Amino acid sequence: MTPPSITLRELPGEYVVARLPARGDSSRALDEVLATGAFVSVTRTPQELSIVCLAGSAPEGAEIDGPWIALYAAGPIPFGMTGVVTSLVSPLSAAGCPVFVVSTYDGDVLMVPSDAADRARDALQDAGHILA
Secondary structure, X not given: OOXXXXXXXXXXXXXXXXXXXXXXXXXXXXXXXXXXXXXXXXXXXXXXXXXXXXXXHOOOOOEEEEEEEEEEEOOOOOOOOOOHHHHHHHHHHXXXXXXXXXXXXXXXXXXXXXXXXHHHHHHHHHOOOXXX
């Protein structure tokens, strides 16, 4: 089976992954991050609260990793469609590019370190994906 060709749109700005404690009042930090109107992802596990947000919007006191660029594979991508994330991550892995994937109901956001952005774009295009 041929891997799907995916159209990716680069989201403006640079992003970070911020880590906060799993417990505690993070409502103010979340309100501020969500108010930006930019792409944000919030995930809580028993160990942590992770927030993906614009670099300038990271909550104070958070452990930060980044900067990253974000490439959005807009959907909707049907849940039953297989191989989408693999087709995006495999060429990046082969090119030695770290990757962080955030999935949403409609699509996937592929994040790569800003200093590897050109290498990642080239690898994705060489794999048949379209950068719009």
